[in-house]
Amino acid sequence: MTVTILIVFILCMALSFPIAIAMALGALVPQFIDASTITDTIYIIRTMVVGLDSTPILAIPLFILSGALMSRGGISQKLFDVFAYISGTRTAGLPCAVIVTCLFYGAISGSGPATCAAVGSMAVPLLVSLGYDTAFSAAMVTVAGGLGLIIPPSISFINYALVTGTSVTSLFVAGIFPGILIAIFLMGYAYYYCKRNGEDKEKIAINYKKLRERGILGVLRDGFWALLCPVIILGSIYSGICTPTETAALSVIYALLVSVIAYKTLKWNQVWSVVLEAIKAVAPLCVLIAMATALGRILTLANAPQQLATFVESTMQGKVSFLIILNIVLLVLGMFIDGAPAILILSPLLMPVAQVYGIDPVHLGVIIVVNMTIGLASPPFGLNLFVASSISDVPITEIGKKTIPFIIMFVLALVLITFIPGISTILVK
């Protein structure tokens, strides 16, 4: 039964059916094989409704809406100015400032492509004007944009929590250190690159002088509301004052007030167009979640997770080999399939398997999400590549080549995250 369901699902997907429809078609299979099954069509539609009827899921449209408001509000520029001021004229100062901006912007935005677009559209032209290689700059935001998915809030973590029943708050808290670690690794390569290829110190000095003229207080005052945002979001989630969903609602109103009143970068009459933008971003995900819940439920009833667990346990000796294989499979899969459907379908299947090897569900969530984030930036289909390519006018293949060293650094960080569970779980209460 399990095999038939999966074959129908994968076949439909390969035939270029929309992935969500392929999922639903897979879910419809059992009733045609076994007439006595309770999983008839009515049951499947009901499962969709029940899957959507949840409180954590509400955080997804809310965080996407606040992200859309922030990006229209030009928050990334304000953040970047602060870090550019701090980094000054040091070697690789500006590339590192871009990576740190992605890190902080990740604490505002819950999506990788959105972070890549918001930071990239501002930073890539600036880096190019200061003499950095266009493809290198684009490749850097392609990979660093993924931090948006690892630093909380993160749509990927919410998706994982929805299908596995793990707490969103725990996952969010677990994402903080892995995100910082990855940023440090990425900065390491940026430093090496700048050291080897040299930088245009003159142009950088002129740019820095302009920032100096505004004074540290001027830059900080401009950046204050932008910097406060991650503090509010992370603070309220970590302290437990608010649930992730409530935090998401707060971040919407905060983004609205900051963009419209504090920075005046957004007018009231433009708000509706931002709402439409958010709808455009969230719509494909909603269809996917509805159908994935149905397929997930059907697979569980067909006993798929247990079958997989038994199979893996009998073929793989020990935790280490399991983790290595898991990472390789996820990395390859992530290169070809978008993160959201992969997380929604695989997580509930993998969780019982991981439990056999004593892997914490939160740690497993971090591993899956980091793997899928790498897929987001890696050739040939990584969504961030397309975003960065449209920002920089550099062909995808060229950006793809320059992303490889960054991705290698990302994978090194992944190895540490996989084998040192503490990086993820130390903050989780």
Next chain:
Amino acid sequence: MIARVFKELNDHIEEYLMGALLIMLTSVMLLQVFLRFAFNTALSWPEEFCRYCFVYFAFLTIGYCVKNDSMLKLDLIRNLLPKKIGDIIYLLIQLCCFAFFTYMLIFSYSLVTMVKNTSRTSPAMGIQFYYIYISTIIGFTLAVVRSLQFIIRFLRDNLYKGSRGETIS
């Protein structure tokens, strides 16, 4: 006048409904947070209200995505195969999707009837449960309509281009 209203609705109905639902959902959730902070009272209805808003929102996204052709897909066929064959398979897939939505619409009607007969009500707001399940009928109806429109548009575009001897795109 009526024609203009109809065109406006045809072009944007999902957007209007979803936008309104999203704004309502956000406002009510904020109200909930505000009440909890200010008066330390947690009402039970706002959360339920928001969840049901989202159920409607999510079912409306199906029609929206079909209309804008924005559902995630691998799209191997049209990239790997010759254009003409790829297009035919693409059209067949669209027809399958249309059949799928129609099938789901029929069964969502049975589901609503079934839930209506149980006359269960929601815990916090006490509304009849089948009101929530009606979202499935609305969602799949729009999906059927949008999918049919999409197929007609696809056929028209390609036949028109084909008749002028250009390559089918």
